[in-house]
Amino acid sequence: MTEVKQAVDKEIHSNLPREGPGDNAATRRAFSMLIGLPSNPKLLDIGCGPGIQTIQLAQLTDGIITALDHEKKYLDELDKSAREQGVDGNIKTTQGSMFQLPFEAKSFDLIWSEGAIFIIGFEKGLREWRPLLKNGGLMAVTHLAWLKSDVPNEPKEFWQGAYPAITTIDENLKIVEQSGYTTLGHFVLPESAWWDEYYTPLEKRLAMLREKYKDNESALARIAESQQEIDVYRTYSDSYGYVFYIMQKS
Numbered sequence: 721m722t723e724v725k726q727a728v729d730k731e732i733h734s735n736l737p738r739e740g741p742g743d744n745a746a747t748r749r750a751f752s753m754l755i756g757l758p759s760n761p762k763l764l765d766i767g768c769g770p771g772i773q774t775i776q777l778a779q780l781t782d783g784i785i786t787a788l789d790h791e792k793k794y795l796d797e798l799d800k801s802a803r804e805q806g807v808d809g810n811i812k813t814t815q816g817s818m819f820q821l822p823f824e825a826k827s828f829d830l831i832w833s834e835g836a837i838f839i840i841g842f843e844k845g846l847r848e849w850r851p852l853l854k855n856g857g858l859m860a861v862t863h864l865a866w867l868k869s870d871v872p873n874e875p876k877e878f879w880q881g882a883y884p885a886i887t888t889i890d891e892n893l894k895i896v897e898q899s900g901y902t903t904l905g906h907f908v909l910p911e912s913a914w915w916d917e918y919y920t921p922l923e924k925r926l927a928m929l930r931e932k933y934k935d936n937e938s939a940l941a942r943i944a945e946s947q948q949e950i951d952v953y954r955t956y957s958d959s960y961g962y963v964f965y966i967m968q969k970s
Contacts, residue, residue: 725938725939725942727939728929728933728939728942728943729942731925731929732922732925732926732929732942732943732946734793735797736770736917736918736921736922736925737770737772737917737918737921738769738770738772738835738917738918739769739770739794739835739918740769740834740835740836740862740918740962741835741862741909741913741914741918741919741961741962742772742773742834742835742862742909742913742917742918742962743909743910743912743913743916743917744772744773744776745913746862746907746909746910746913746964747773747776747777747780747834748776748780749907749964750860750907750964750966751777751780751781751860753860753904753905753966754830754858754860754904754966755858755904755968756856756858756968757781757829757830757858758783758829759782760781760782760783760784761781761783761828761829761830762783762784762786762827762828762829762830763777763781763783763784763785763786763828763829763830763831763832764785764786764788764823764827764828764830764831764832764852765777765785765786765787765788765832765833766788766818766821766831766832766833766836766837766845766849767788767789767790767818767833767834767835767836767837767839768787768788768789768794768795768798768813768836769789769791769794769835769836770794770797770798770801771787771794771795771797771798771801771802771811772801772917773832773834774787774798774802774811775798775801775802775805775807775811777832778802778805778807778810778811779805779807781810782810783810783829783830784810784811784812785810785811785812786812786814786823786828787811787812787813787814788813788814788815788816788818788821789813789815789816790815790816790817790818791815792815795813795814795815798811798813799811799813818836818839818840818845819840821848821849821852823852824852825851825852826851826852826853826854826855826857827852827854828852828853828854828857829853829854829857829858830853830857830858830859830860831849831852831853831857831858831859831860831861832859832860832861833845833859833860833861833862834861834862835862835962837861837862837863838863838864838883838885841885842861842863842885842892842895843895843898843899845861846859846861846895846896846899846900846901847899847900850899850900850901850969853969854969855969856968856969857968857969858904858966858967858968858969859901859966859967859968859969860964860965860966860967861964861965862909862962862963862964862965863892863962863963863965864879864883864886864960864961864962864963865886865887865888865889865892865960865961865962865963866886866887866888866889866959866960867889867908867958867959867960867961868958868959869888871956871959871960872956872959874952874955874956875952875955875956875959875960878948878949878952879960882949886960889906889908889963892963892965893906893965896965896967900969900970901967901968901969901970902967902968902970903965903966903967904966904967904968905966906963906964906965906966907963907964908961908962908963908964909961909962909963909964911957911961913962914953914957914961914962919950919953922946922950923947923950926943926946926947926950929943930943
């Protein structure tokens with residue numbers, strides 16, 4: 721990736737409410753499906769980003785949340801939001817990689833990850849993060865999936881290029897079971913979870929950057945890639961979506 725594309729990427733994803741599909745209603749719904757969570761649990765939010773869901777979790781439990789992300793700018797945003805919401809005493813931000821988590825085995829009652837497990841891979845994440853859970857520990861993650869069998873060519877070709885590991889909900893549920901968990905529930909995020917705090921502000925950002933870089937072909941190409949993702953979802957939102965998977969270590 722050229723320096724220009726790297727700079728544009730940072731501008732595209734700077735100061736957005738979220739870095740992927742999600743909303744607080746979905747976070748609350750997933751949390752309500754957990755079974756046997758202690759009253760003061762130890763939580764790990766992997767790939768927390770700006771941390772809207774982290775704040776929501778801190779408002780749902782009296783536990784301590786370790787929020788991990790590779791990008792310091794997101795952690796700084798989360799620290800600021802936590803102070804403003806009065807939950808900074810419940811959230812500890814940690815800069816690090818989900819590929820090399822700096823925690824001891826059986827450290828957490830609950831692992832949470834919204835819109836981030838694709839980075840390491842769904843099955844790889846479930847298997848490698850499992851030892852960090854206490855016996856009977858819980859996990860809740862969101863992940864992309866096909867929502868029907870007859871997917872049109874355009875979204876199929878787009879996601880085969882962008883994320884070739886995409887598969888069906890049923891296949892992901894099999895992976896959950898084969899990775900050492902019992903499924904407690906799952907549900908598809910509503911379309912509003914893509915638009916309200918992600919694609920709508922992102923599309924406004926792209927319009928601004930398109931004007932800023934109107935004479936830079938390399939930057940415009942990168943902006944067009946992000947716009948294509950939005951346009952594909954706008955047309956084919958019935959074909960794929962993010963799914964919340966709630967599970968328990970077995």
